[in-house]
Amino acid sequence: MTIPLTWLYVPGDRPEVMAKALSRGADVVIVDLEDAVAPDRKEHARAATAEFLSEPHATPVHVRIDDGPDAAALSGLPGLSGLRLPKVTHASDIHRIAARTPDTALYALLESAMGIEHAYAIATAHPAVRGIGLGESDLRADLGVRDDSGLDWSRGRVVVAARAAGLAPPAQSVFPDVQDLEGLAASCAHGRALGFLGRAAIHPRQLPVIERAYLPTSQEIEAAEEVVEAATREGGAQSLPDGRFVDAAIVAAARRTLSLASRK
Numbered sequence: 001m002t003i004p005l006t007w008l009y010v011p012g013d014r015p016e017v018m019a020k021a022l023s024r025g026a027d028v029v030i031v032d033l034e035d036a037v038a039p040d041r042k043e044h045a046r047a048a049t050a051e052f053l054s055e056p057h058a059t060p061v062h063v064r065i066d067d068g069p070d071a072a073a074l075s076g077l078p079g080l081s082g083l084r085l086p087k088v089t090h091a092s093d094i095h096r097i098a099a100r101t102p103d104t105a106l107y108a109l110l111e112s113a114m115g116i117e118h119a120y121a122i123a124t125a126h127p128a129v130r131g132i133g134l135g136e137s138d139l140r141a142d143l144g145v146r147d148d149s150g151l152d153w154s155r156g157r158v159v160v161a162a163r164a165a166g167l168a169p170p171a172q173s174v175f176p177d178v179q180d181l182e183g184l185a186a187s188c189a190h191g192r193a194l195g196f197l198g199r200a201a202i203h204p205r206q207l208p209v210i211e212r213a214y215l216p217t218s219q220e221i222e223a224a225e226e227v228v229e230a231a232t233r234e235g236g237a238q239s240l241p242d243g244r245f246v247d248a249a250i251v252a253a254a255r256r257t258l259s260l261a262s263r264k
Contacts, residue, residue: 002027002263003197003198003259003260003263004027004028004060004171004198005027005171005197005198005199005210005211005214005215005260005263006025006026006027006028006198006199006201006207006210006211007026007027007028007029007030007062007171007198007199007200007201008021008024008026008028008029008030008200008201008202008204008207009030009032009036009064009174009200009201009202010029010030010031010032010036011031011032011036011037011045012031012032012033012036012037012045012046012048012049012063013036013037013038013041013044013045013048014048015048015051015052018031018048018049018052019052021204022057022058022059022061024204024207025204025207025208026059026201026204026207027059027060027198028059028060028061028062028081029057029059029060029061029062030061030062030063030064030084030200031049031052031061031062031063031064032063032064033045033046033049033063033064033065033066033070034064034065034066034086035086037066042066046069046070046073046074049063049074050073050074050077052079053074053077053078053079053080054077054078054079055078055079056078056079057079060081060082061079061080061081062080062081062082062083062084062107063080063082063083063084064083064084064085064086064109065083065084065085065086065097066086068096068097068100071083071097071100071101071104072100072101075100075101075102075104076101076102076103076104080104081105082104082105082106082107082130083097083101083104083105083106083107084107084109085097085106085107085108085109086109086111086135087109087111087112087115087135087138088108088109088110088111088115088122089110089112089114089115089118090114090118090121090122091118091121091122091124091125091126093108093122094106094108094122094125094126094128094129095125095126098125098126098128101128103128104128105128105130106126106128106129106130107129107130107131107132107133108122108123108125108129108131108132108133109132109133109134109135110122110132110133110134110135110139110154110158111134111135111136111137111138111139111142112138112139112142113139113142113143115139116139116154116157116158119132119157119158119161120161120164120165122161123161123162123164123165123167124165129165129167130167130168131162131167131168131170131171132158132161132162132165132167132170133158133170133171133172133173133200134151134154134155134158134170134172134173135173136151136173136174137173137176139151139154148187152194155191155194155196156194156195158170159194159195159196163195168197169195169196169197170196170197171196171197171198171199171200172187172188172191172196172198172199172200173199173200174199174200174201174202175187175188175199175201175206176202178202178203178205178206181205181206181209184206184209184210184213185209185212185213188209188210188213188214189213192213192214197214198210198214199213199214211263214260215260215261215263216257216260216261220257221257221258221261223244223254223257224253224254224255224257224258224261225254225258226240227240227244227246227250227251227254228251228254228255228258230246231246231251231254
């Protein structure tokens, strides 16, 4: 199973864009019924998205819903792989949606100080929760953060909560400037250092930048292969000829690196 690294947002009121998104190379397509749709287009977007999901697609499709009626209208459709829940603040938000969407994978977006404070409770609220992440635009406004580094504590909190709950590492929030690919690459490198895995995009041109940033380098692959080979040859903790110490945690990290490398 391919480890998802790229998640492409598309507006839910534009069926032609949704269809094109499936061939743009993203690991997951996210149909947005929340911020990307004007209030007077909500019902149209819900109907268009339901029609789009009436058949399964080769690329997994998630939907960022706007309200409970969205969840009820889309749950159980053949093309739906997951629901993304915006502005989650309490575990009760998860319970409310899970009750309406049996057997649907849920992904919680934390976009406020309250959501960050309850990150672990949200991550463990229900077996349907498969991931958590940040909505950084709203979170930045809620916290009054001026500099991007002001979000790093919240980012670390979400990474730790996901790990503690046994969930996959969270994907980074979107990078809003679709022209600044160098800035995107630098931001992805920072996110990777914090423990994120992959990133959401708002334009297809961002996808290859994100994938390159999160795939291991040739040096990282070589180092991981040496660790796994040593662990296979000799059990227990040991030191490699170059001085690196190898124990079970290092071996597990090396195996994750090689799993990602298999995407190349």
